[in-house]
Amino acid sequence: MLSTEDLALLEAIRETGSLSRAVAHLGKAPSTVSYAARQLEERFDALLFDRRRYRLQLTPAGELLVNEAARLMQDVARLTQRVRQVANGWESRLWIVTDELLEFETLIPVIDEFDALQSGVPLRITQEVLIGVWEALREGRADLVIGATNEPPAIANLRWMQLGEMQWVFAVSPRHPLAKAKGPITRAMVAQHRAIVVADSSRVTEGSTYGVAGGQTVLAVPSMRAKILAQCNALGVGWLPRHRVGLATRLVEGTDRFI
Structure with missing residues (x-):
């Protein structure tokens, strides 16, 4: 030694x-x-x-x-x-879990500010989906969660605040049959076509699904990027964040690369 x-x-x-x-x-x-x-x-x-x-x-x-x-x-x-x-009260490491819905690009300025503190505390950032985000916090697989949807379940000593709201739009590919429908699209019409959803990452429960009509078939994919790709390729329909619809449109038109 x-x-x-x-x-x-x-x-x-x-x-x-x-x-x-x-x-x-x-x-x-x-x-x-x-x-x-x-x-x-x-x-x-x-x-x-x-x-x-x-x-x-x-x-x-x-x-x-x-x-x-x-x-x-x-x-x-x-x-x-x-x-x-x-x-003095610092964490030995900070494990952050974000909802997969939150793009990593939004975290980069925050990470830069954290680095400026020169704390030496290592960061670990992983992603979950829907209930899986809260589950990670409850089971000790996260010290902090960002971008979790809906109000949290009962977790001891939990403190939380609302960061904002996200607008959603119903989107279909120009090649999908619903794009050729005449007149307003009804719920009954939507239910006849497969919905594309991002699979809930909960390990304990069956998870939750949003924007799916009763009896509608579902294709569950691993990420929002996969959901956008699936809908752009007319594999199904579903709701997308408004700010990402423009990217999806460019992908369909072939004028840009979606990353």
């Missing part, structure tokens, strides 16, 4: 390239630093320092140890920071 003093010595030697300058950098007596260097060689049973020249040279084994020691110093610094943060 390397002590913090050993790591500091190796880092000083790496930065200065000289035992004498390392002594000045550390503010210790030359005999103390020389003794520590010999102790390291004895501990590893390897020649770490080439003392045949005026300027201290590291052997290949010494280069390896110094480089690894620099990495360890960074790890120790990060660990020290995180321990202090956790002791």
Whole structure:
């Protein structure tokens, strides 16, 4: 094991390239630093320092140890920071679950602001759908959820706020039979055609489905992107977020790539 003093010595030697300058950098007596260097060689049973020249040279084994020691110093610094943060109420890591409906692009400015805090807290962001979002929070698979739909179920110590509302529109492909219907489209007409929905990711319940008429056949897909692709290819009909209908239209027309 390397002590913090050993790591500091190796880092000083790496930065200065000289035992004498390392002594000045550390503010210790030359005999103390020389003794520590010999102790390291004895501990590893390897020649770490080439003392045949005026300027201290590291052997290949010494280069390896110094480089690894620099990495360890960074790890120790990060660990020290995180321990202090956790002791002061910070999370050791932050696991965020978003509804699949929420595009990742909307999170990028928030992540940038979080990074500016230089907290060192690692982030993990995953996605669920509908009830699966609340389920992740209740089961401890999330510290924070963003974009969950509807009011939350009973969860102890839960605090929540409404972020906004999303407008939905009923959409069909120009190639779908409903696009050729004359006059207003009724619920009965919609029920005759397959609905495309994003599958609820709940692991405990059957989940929920929105915008489906009674008796209507359903194709459940894994994501909103898959739902848009399915509807653009006339595999079914359904409701889409208004702000994404333009992307879907361009995809149908072949004038843009949907990502």
